[in-house]
Amino acid sequence: MSKQYEKVIGLEVHVELATKTKIFCGCTTRFGGEPNTHTCPVCSGMPGSLPVLNKQVVNYAMAVGLATNCKIHQYCKFDRKNYFYPDNPQNYQISQLYLPICYEGSVEIETASGKKTVGIHEIHMEEDAGKLIHDVWEDCSLVDYNRSGVPLIEIVSEPDMRSAEEVIAYLEKLRLIIQYLGASDCKLQEGSMRADVNLSIRAAGAEELGIRTEMKNLNSFKAIGRAIEGEYARQVELLEEGKPVVQETRRWDDNKECSYPMRSKEDAQDYRYFPDPDLVPIVISDQWIAQIKSHQPELRTEKLERYKKEFDIPDYDARIITESKKLADIFEATTAICKKPKKVSNWLMVETLRLLKERGMDPEDIRFTPGHLAQLIELAEAGTVNSTVAKEVFEKMFDANIAPDDYVEEKGLKTVNDEGALRSVVESVIAANPQSVADYQKGKEKAIGFLVGQTMKEMRGKADPAMVTQLLKELL
Amino acid sequence: MKITDLTALELGKKIRDQDVSVAEAVKACMEQIKSREEQVHAYVTIDEAGALKRAEEVQKLIDDKTLTSPLAGVPVAVKDNICTQGMLTTCSSKILGNFKPVYSAEAVKNLEKAGAVILGKTNMDEFAMGSTTETSAFGVTRNPWNPEHVPGGSSGGSCAAVAASECFYALGSDTGGSIRQPSGFCGVTGMKPTYGTVSRFGLIAYGSSLDQIGPIGKDVADCAAILEAIASADTKDSTSVARDRYDFAKALKKDVKGMKIGIPSDYLSAGLDPEVKEAVLAAAKVLESQGAVVGQFDLSMVEYAIAAYYVIASAEASSNLSRFDGVKYGYRTEQYDGLHSMYKKSRSEGFGAEVKRRIMLGSFVLSSGYYDAYYLKALKTKALIKQAFDKAFEKYDIILGPTAPTTAPKLGDSLQDPLKMYLGDIYTVSVNLAGLPAMSVPFGCDTKGLPIGVQLIGDCFCENQIISAGCALEQGRRGE
Amino acid sequence: MANIITDEIIDYVSILAKLELSDEEKQAAKNDMSRMLDYIDQLNELDTDGVEPMSHVFPVNNVFREDVVTNQDNKEQMLANAPKQKDGQYQVPKTVE
DSSP states (O other): OOOOOEEEEEEEEEEEOOOEEEEEEESSSSSSTTTTSSTTTTTTTTTTTTOOOHHHHHHHHHHHHHHHHEEEEEEEOOOEOOOOOTTTTSSSSEEEESOEEEEEEEEEEEEEEEEEEEEEEEEEEEOOEEEEEEEETTEEEEOSSSSSOOOOEEEEESSSOSSSHHHHHHHHHHHHHHHHTSOOOOOTTTTEEEHHHHHEEEEEEOOSSOOOEEEEEESHHHHHHHHHHHHHHHHHHHHTTOOOOOOOOOEEEEETTEEEOOOOTOOOOOOEEEEEEOOOOOEOOEEEEEEEEHHHOOHHHHHHHHHHHHOOOHHHHHHHHSSSSHHHHHHHHHHHHHOOOOHHHHIIIIIIIHHHHHTTTGGGGOOOOOOOOHHHHHHHHHSSHHHHHHHHHHHHHHHHHHHHHHHHHHHTOOOOOOOHHHHHHOOOOOOHHHHHHHHHTOTTTTHHHHHHHHHHHHHOBBBOOOHHHHHHHHOO | OOOGGGGGHHHHHHHTTTSSOOHHHHHHHHHHHHHHHHHOOEEEEOOOHHHHHHHHHHHHHHTTOOOOOOTTTTTTEETTBBBBBTHHHOTOGGTTTOOOOSSHHHHHOOOOOOOEEEEEEEEOOOOOOOOTTTTTTTHHHHHTTTTTOOOOSSSSSHHHHHTSSSEEEEEEESSSTTTTTHHHHHHEEEEOOOTTTTTTTTTSSSTTTEEEEEESSSSHHHHHHHHHHHHHHHHHTOOOOSSSSSOGGGGGGGOTTEEEEEEOOOOOOOSOOOHHHHHHHHHHHHHHTTTEEEEEEEEOOOHHHHHHHHHHHHHHHHHGGGGGGSSSSSSSSSSSSSSSHHHHHHHHHSSSSSHHHHHHHHHHHTTTTTTIIIIIIHHHHHHHHHHHHHHHHOOSSSEEEESSSOHHHHTTTTTOHHHHHTTTTTTHHHHHHHHOOEEEEEEETTTSSEEEEEEEOOTTTHHHHHHHHHHHHHHHHOOO | OOOOHHHHHHHHHHHHOOOOOHHHHHHHHHHHHHHHHHHHHHGGGGGOOOOOSSSSSOOOOEEEEEEEOOOOOOOHHHHTTTTSSSEEEEEEOOOOO
């Protein structure tokens, strides 16, 4: 019978910061663009070029550090990490090893097994590398430096996690915090958030840490989960066979659901870190820290409590709305206009989330404005459109941000509330469907549904189903 | 008097007075180049057409009084590790043999704003690593005073060009003495400013914490004017230091009465050529006769400077030169088998022996297990060297000493023993380690007829002191 | 103290430095490094206890730029010196993941 093993997991998370320009030059960080059109001598490593630090990167790094309970190194520097690879134009990456900007922090996570604190060892600033594309036709690789120099923070956790569930909870918590700060949009699929998993195993109850491996190329939460289970199984098998676990970096292939060692013998993994002589140290005053703290936007936990109190919405609803800062912002702005928080929260929780899921979008991608949502809510409240029509209009608004007032006018979607006109249509439907009428009068309640449907069809959906039902009952 | 015998400032005045046109000055340099260059080989690239075109533009701007700088219209040569947009910038290396920068160095742009006319790019030791200009991939430069001797290095081409009147002044770079030593060997005046005074943006880096661009000219006044033109606070260079004042030429008027001058006794020890020692002591006498007070003192730390310098400079260079990999620019090998083969072959074929030697040493001292013992130790030594100078400058206004232990050696003598060659930097490297300004001023010749340079070292940000003293020395020499 | 530089050390440093040395060059490198390191060992004579390693010679700190876009599309210029390019990108031998 095999021993019981425990997983010991630490994460290195890279986050692309939402600055307008790169960390060491004035090139734009805008996504997309033809290759090498967002580059300059500095970020493409031309001879004689020199880096100059973007202050906003320091601001964001500090903000994330403070929001994760870190201490700030009030004297910190940049170091060069030397290695050769084509996506690295200088063949060294400017990073921080000896004095990272933040250290000794923590985040609280919650899983099915309860609450837990995950330690953060350090957070440091560094520059991103360019992009390598493999050209199958010519069996070569092509390099684009648009991404080279985009600012990153790397968040290194303590090896405090013990399961894939905890890892996901940790990543979601980090994402929530960082999005709330506006420091990054943290999208795994787009690469603005990347996680490398360090995993080792040890016999349950043991104190000593086992040899760990590092896993890269994890592009979704599902892939992370699979990679953790896969690597755990691989390490258990090795130990059971009496073989040692080799400390190495492995690349996870999610299609094949297995990993491959990445290191080649051309790479000594000796980075020869030394302080970058082209950059001067950063001295962070107490005032600067206080300034960052004071500008910190309301974080999720505070917002949650405030929504419950101020808008009197239930805990469940408030949780869902505050899952994403964008959703929360839309909620508040819409409520400010129409003053109907429960209606707003309903539209967000039900229809909005449904369509986001259907279209595979994130809340950050929502196109409609609070003003338009407020319009729609007013139309529905006033009975100007019925609930079916409201949902249709919502979908159009979701996809193209149309103005509901204008759209309803244009397409003539208003509910016909004229009882007289409605009555005559109901009467003609009764006359046209004697069988259903007879069924209903015999006691078949459901038959009225068919008659309501026919009336709605005649009215092209522009009637209030409740009124129709009432009229039918009256007339029959 | 030949036009090319004028100093840069003298020419500048004649141009303003309309006695000489800019085009005439350029043509005079080209004539001189035609007659001397085959022997001297100071230049890697000569751009006669470009210079004449620029001369026309500059002439117009001088005529309509847009350009009023004292150096407007004066032709200059630029060391080949300083980027000049659209003009070959090779660092005298095969690996950049076809490289044309897409921007110009800040110092070059400042010169162009002042109306300079660039004649071409000068030869150097490859990537500024060397003391004789013999490690250039494009042939050696010969000392204009005696073609069998080296001009010094690494700014050998720039100094030879000025000495041979193939230009009126030049820009060089100094990491461990690369402006001062060749200036001494070639009998011209050369200055390294306080670290951070001249922007390093566009200077192809060798030892980033030590490099500075500086002027090489026919006299101290020229150097002061050139420094004024090229120095600036540059937001593109994080190590650039904004100076309170940039009017360096003002110091030319001040005399040396009461100036306290110290000669380190550790500089006058056994390794120093007796004729050079004599020159230093004679220079001291000249300054004394003008009212300065001269004394000797123990500088200390002298024997450790070279070791610390080579560790730090090689370490930084090994990282700075990693970008030369055949991917983005420069030389790429023709035959290779995969990515790493391409890297290794391109670099091994593109770099010369001295460069490879320093890259290897630098990579080693930064590598795992050796970083503390070598690199950190060297940085601590650097701190102690700075302290030693700080202490000296509490007592003295400037330090006087030799520029090099000998005059220019013969071609071919230095490269067999790299370590011996490094030891020749003994008087210059500590100045770079401490970030101080220093100047080499010509002071006579030895019995072989080769020039001797004496070095004036100032406290940081005190160029004015060494400019005043240098001027006094010149006047004293002329009076003899 | 004599520094013995072995073939292994030279091979290791060559990988770090991405250089390929011939046998002759390797031999010369071993001798050169050995001599240079012996010379550099002089520094061990110095008592540097309590001395902070000095990276930057002047106490200049906090040099920043504002987060404002200042550069434009310079693609032509950036690629002008490329030894090999394709589709607006630098071309290199296939990189193995």
